[in-house]
Amino acid sequence: MSLPRFTPTPDGSPTPAMVEAYRRDGFLIIDGFKTPAECDALRARTHGLVENFDPATVASIFEASGSQSHAADRYFQESGDKMRFFFEKGAFGPTGELVRDKHGALNKIGHAMHDLDPVFEAFSRDQRLAALAKGLGIADPGLIQSMIIFKPPQIGGEVNCHQDATFLHTEPVSVTGFWFALEDADETNGCLIGIPGVHAGGLRELFQYQGDKLVMTKLGEKDWPAEREVCLAAPKGTLVVLHGLAPHRSAPNASPRSREAYALHVIDRQTRWSPGNWLRRAPEMPVRGF
Numbered sequence: 001m002s003l004p005r006f007t008p009t010p011d012g013s014p015t016p017a018m019v020e021a022y023r024r025d026g027f028l029i030i031d032g033f034k035t036p037a038e039c040d041a042l043r044a045r046t047h048g049l050v051e052n053f054d055p056a057t058v059a060s061i062f063e064a065s066g067s068q069s070h071a072a073d074r075y076f077q078e079s080g081d082k083m084r085f086f087f088e089k090g091a092f093g094p095t096g097e098l099v100r101d102k103h104g105a106l107n108k109i110g111h112a113m114h115d116l117d118p119v120f121e122a123f124s125r126d127q128r129l130a131a132l133a134k135g136l137g138i139a140d141p142g143l144i145q146s147m148i149i150f151k152p153p154q155i156g157g158e159v160n161c162h163q164d165a166t167f168l169h170t171e172p173v174s175v176t177g178f179w180f181a182l183e184d185a186d187e188t189n190g191c192l193i194g195i196p197g198v199h200a201g202g203l204r205e206l207f208q209y210q211g212d213k214l215v216m217t218k219l220g221e222k223d224w225p226a227e228r229e230v231c232l233a234a235p236k237g238t239l240v241v242l243h244g245l246a247p248h249r250s251a252p253n254a255s256p257r258s259r260e261a262y263a264l265h266v267i268d269r270q271t272r273w274s275p276g277n278w279l280r281r282a283p284e285m286p287v288r289g290f
């Protein structure tokens, strides 16, 4: 099975067929939403950020214990309103030293580039995207989270099957993912894999603070219907819109090709933001719209 693919309308707003596909599947694939030049500009900016990033500034956080230490937990927990750099597990040797050039060692940068960097801001605060979000039912969009996901050659790790509302929860659920392929993504380099139609079944896990600890709580059935998985191959420039309850994952990238993507998560500010969510922003950085 494969999902329908669409091309963007001139002003970005969805056609009735797009809205129908999104409501039915929980996914909406729009090829060529961004031009190759727009993708290249974001990749060049990302490259510049990595160039200016000195791994030594965070080496003590990741050394030896990898990403499991208390310091690594805090580095993540405090990243909601910052631009922070996260490494792949396979980037470190047994004594905690980086075994790769930093450009091929990173898993992601997150989580507020859309507010802190002008190039990311321009890519994200695209009025065609605003029209799309509105047409899909987000009444008062708030740009809550952004990530560059590198999926580097050979060591790009898998992302387990999840629903985005597990991590960015509102009542009612409103989070919507806008995932852009900055490079061709297919089955050989770890493209997104989704399970269409399951979003109608509700939230299965919630990742929230209990006291000062982040805890994953089971709410529903454990196993995803893997037999219904579809590969969401995405040529460069493709936008995949993900309903907050649509389960998705990506496989490791064992290929020699990278698979850079940019994911922007939007909530509806007319809903209630769950105070136990991991992502926190300073009062001087309120969630803004498009």
Ligand SMILES: O=C(O)CCC(=O)C(=O)O
Pocket (backbone or CB within 6 Å): 149, 159, 164, 177, 179, 191, 192, 248, 249, 250, 261, 263
């Ligand atoms: O890019 C990936 O591999 C996973 C992205 C993802 O899970 C997300 O944006 O929610």
